[in-house]
Amino acid sequence: MAGHTGGIFALDQEKYDADEQVKIICLGDSAVGKSKLMERFLMDGYRPQQLSTYALTLYKYTTTIDGKTVLVDFWDTAGQERFQSMHPSYYHKAHACILVFDVQRKITYKNLTNWYKELREYRPEIPCIVVANKIDADLKVTQRTFSFAKKHGLPLYYVSAADGTNVVKLFKDAIKLAMSYKLNSSDFMDEVMRELENFELEQREESSDKEDDVIKEEKAKVA
């Protein structure tokens, strides 16, 4: 498994640099309902792309924000541990994160800590929404405060993929957050990446300049 990490980059992630493209990742334990949420939001309009090698399902969505067409890629990831080595590529260039737990299973709430910690290692600044899913199983959970979200200053949404409560709102808000992050990003890692890219470009230009000089010199000699 480990050797595959680099391979996923073959899935052209460069496109997420374009202004009208955003990438939103869905994180959380196995069976918290990530795919069910995606499907409820997209209804019949979804064309998922299963990439089983990467333990990943891609959902494409097109919307309009302020008169501009925006293409959204939702990365629905696998929670299983054996796909751990895939995680760096999930985080790569993501603009927002939807972090889901199951209100019926305490362990999925406890594991938010691990997911969030890992997310922040790769994407220290991107907006993140915490989602309490399956509230249809027991509406009383909406009376409870889950301190994880508050503690990290994150919004908490009570949703149900089954009856649809707040699902559309969740995704619409996530897209807005992803767009505003993208347009106003001051993410340190993004800055560093940009610097590095510019640096490489400059170097390349410099070296080609030198070649030119050499050629000119040679030409001069010939002349």
Added chain:
Amino acid sequence: MAFVAKRCGVKFDPPSVVLVYEDGKTKKMRQRIMPVRNFSKFSDCSQAAERLKNNVRHSAYLEGVSLRQLERLHGVLRDRMRGRTLKQSLASLRLDPDQDLNKLSDEELARKKAQMDELFEHNRKRKDDPDFVYDLEVEFPEGTGHETCSWDEDESDDGF
């Protein structure tokens, strides 16, 4: 209905599904043993369950038994063929809220998901339902009267 299914179970040797039912005419309780044929540790449980449910000799008796239950019973039989104990396979059929499902194999995870799907389907609002609302927004105001979640009580392992 001519036969009213009461209880369902399995027998390991030979692998069979056992049904306890009431005969609609005589009102007597009876037991029916249905051998599961061509079934190995590599077989697909949902296919095998379907085969049994549609079997000409058994289908009338199994009308009141859901396909899902038959699937689970086949799962127990197959687990046995794979060397798992009854206790282990029953545990895999139960939902334990503290079990970390991230550690399961695809197949075991699918089994858990199938169980969760029962509630999901039960509570599901479909597009054709008369009261379906696509963008259903409900506010759950935070504020006074909120219980703190007992899940937050053991905070010690949460320190970052």
